[in-house]
Amino acid sequence: MRLGIGLIAFACTLAAAGAQAQQVVKIGHVGPVSGPNAHLGKDNENAARMAIDELNARGFTLNGQKVKLQLLAEDDGSDPKQGTAVAQKLVDARVNGIVGHLNSGTTVPASKIYHDAGLVQISPATTATQYTKQKFPGAFRVVANDAKLGGTLGRYAVETLKAKNIAIIDDRTTYGQGVAQEFAKGVKGPGVRVVAKEFTTATATDYTAILTKIRGAKPDLVFFGGMDSVAGPMLKQMKTLGITAKFMGGDGICTEALGRLAGDAVGENKVVCAEAGGVKGAQEGVMADFRTRFKQKTGAEVQLYAPYVYDSVMVMAAAMQNAKSADPARYLPELKRIKYEGVTGTIQFDPSGDIQNGALTLFTYKGGKRSRIDVIR
Structure with missing residues (x-):
């Protein structure tokens, strides 16, 4: 009898471990946290962690089952060779999606690796037209292009x-x-x-x-x-x-x-x-709230792309929930037709993966500080 109880307990432990393993959804983030653009890369990584932490705190679910989101962050140093190396590392780690990279010079070569692996990639900062001209079905961006x-x-x-x-x-x-x-x-x-x-x-x-x-x-x-x-x-x-x-x-x-x-x-x-990117009107209050929460969370001011990284994670998570799956093949169609109200405004993608009706903000500098001129679309 004791042996039977022990076997049952052992089987339950294995089952629990298996269930736990299935409940982890990995999202990769890549940006330069070393080198001359490290201040921007860290800004991005902080925003990705903030989004992941908030989603987990809310109790993120897929198909009615609670899952844990895990961020796998890598440094590409703004170097194309390093960028492709960490891209392959994330593919090998079996991530469910990628948010990144920051620089066009690392995003474009890495995107081929993600495409070949059947992964979804959302860039929060890449503006080179070449990125979406490759016509990779899983490549998206949330900012206007060059x-x-x-x-x-x-x-x-x-x-x-x-x-x-x-x-x-x-x-x-x-x-x-x-x-x-x-x-x-x-x-x-x-x-x-x-x-x-x-x-x-x-x-x-x-x-x-x-x-x-x-x-x-x-x-x-x-x-x-x-x-x-x-x-x-x-x-x-x-x-x-x-x-x-x-x-x-x-x-x-x-x-x-x-x-x-x-x-x-x-x-x-x-x-x-x-x-x-950029917001005005009622959306300015949403962005101001994000900046306040970001400062409270990280102790740092938003440098540039943090709101777009945050929205990239959130829109990917929303597509997963709509598809009831973290499998890229299943949530990709949802991402293509999504309409998501984010910190940076409405996010919808055109057939190429570019943001629809993307905004641009013109700035100048006064007293050493950025000063907005206007937001145009």
Whole structure:
């Protein structure tokens, strides 16, 4: 009798262990938590953890069964080679979905690995048009792409800032080149000339040579395709060289950190940038509440993409619940037709996986701080 009871107890223990294993849903997050973009990558990872923690606290269920969501976070260091390595690591860990990456240069090569594994990927920050042009059915993004962002900035430079002589610099990354090319397409108009095209790298620290060339072309506006870690020092060197042109860039430079990185060289209304995404009207209260909760949770201010990471996790979880399954093959159709009201607004995807009616926010800097100009769609 005792032996029978022992066997029954052992069987129950095994069954419980098996049930417990089935109740874990793994969501991978990838961003650069080392290297020059670590402040943005950490911002993203913090938001992913916040979303996971909130979902677990609410009692996340699938098909009426309570499950535990687990975040598997990896660092790609903004490096494509490292990005594909950690992508394969997450595939091997049998994650149920991916939120990431941050940089277009790591997202695009990693997306092929996720696609081949049949995984769903939602990028909260990638703007390169190439990402969704690959037509991978499981690739989505929750921000507007470079075609919209760069083109909008180009038109703003000509129509609003009245720029005539424009210099363009990019950092040779997938993102930097892409947004610079789209910007160039938008700077058409009578008397408008691109007087210089130069490039640097994402890790360079001295831009004197290219800036000296640009100074000779006498631009009234300089556009930079790249990240804030380069834009800040570049602005300082422009000031040293006496270049007084307006400075413009995409979401990569459009951070709270730019004022600190550039110091007084950020000027007053000198820099104009656009962030993919943005809210206004009633949605501003929702975003303000998120920022407060994020600060309480992490002890840090939102840097840039945190709200979009948070919404990416939430919309993936919502699709799983609609499908009553964490199997990517089953929740992918739900994601394609989802309409989700998030912190960043309404999230719906077009057939390519791009956000529908994506917003852009134009900013300048005053007193070293970002100051919103407008939100446009």
